[in-house]
Amino acid sequence: MAVLVTVATKNGSTGEIARVIADALTERGVPAVVRSPEQVDDVSSFDGVVLGSAVYAGHWLPEAMALVDRGSGAWVGRRVWLFSSGPVGDRARWLTRKMSADPVDLPRVRAATGAVEHRMFGGKIDPKTLPVAQRVALSLFRGMRGDFRDWNAIRGWSAGIADALHHTSAR
Numbered sequence: 584m585a586v587l588v589t590v591a592t593k594n595g596s597t598g599e600i601a602r603v604i605a606d607a608l609t610e611r612g613v614p615a616v617v618r619s620p621e622q623v624d625d626v627s628s629f630d631g632v633v634l635g636s637a638v639y640a641g642h643w644l645p646e647a648m649a650l651v652d653r654g655s656g657a658w659v660g661r662r663v664w665l666f667s668s669g670p671v672g673d674r675a676r677w678l679t680r681k682m683s684a685d686p687v688d689l690p691r692v693r694a695a696t697g698a699v700e701h702r703m704f705g706g707k708i709d710p711k712t713l714p715v716a717q718r719v720a721l722s723l724f725r726g727m728r729g730d731f732r733d734w735n736a737i738r739g740w741s742a743g744i745a746d747a748l749h750h751t752s753a754r
């Protein structure tokens with residue numbers, strides 16, 4: 584059994600989530616490899632695929648969407664799990680709640696991949712990685728900077744994927 588974990592990341596924090604997912608799968612007996620979407624030609628050699636993207640202005644990154652389109656027919660017969668990484672800040676705040684909405688592209692991604700499910704995980708904003716204009720904009724929204732990734736939730740989700748794949752292969 585082999586699983587591909589492929590995610591689009593602009594500033595690296597979603598890439599770190601990919602690594603944790605792959606390690607959690609491998610620890611549970613599901614060998615997983617991490618590749619950036621640009622490195623993936625064909626998903627058909629994998630039993631399962633975890634496909635994710637950071638969300639910017641409500642959208643998945645173009646590299647992830649290009650893979651969705653490139654994979655076309657090969658998604659059929661694969662088990663696919665989707666995740667997005669984005670929301671930052673206090674969940675009680677309007678802007679953070681708005682960020683937590685499904686990305687605009689999700690219906691298209693679901694339709695193309697036939698994914699089992701989609702999860703939204705918190706993201707990370709380090710002002711040092713942002714261009715000056717975005718840094719200035721961020722300073723207007725207090726409490727948005729920081730690391731909001733929930734590693735327990737990410738590991739728990741990965742464990743569920745490993746269990747589902749073991750269950751299928753045992754049938």
Ligand SMILES: Cc1cc2nc3c(=O)[nH]c(=O)nc-3n(C[C@H](O)[C@H](O)[C@H](O)COP(=O)(O)O)c2cc1C
Nearest residue numbers: 592593594595596597637640641669670682706707
């Ligand atoms: C300019 C900008 C726009 C963003 N837009 C959204 C958004 O619409 N929805 C969301 O959930 N997160 C949004 N975020 C938060 C990012 O998705 C979050 O920082 C994520 O962890 C970045 O992942 P990366 O480090 O892999 O690029 C935005 C961040 C920036 C800097």
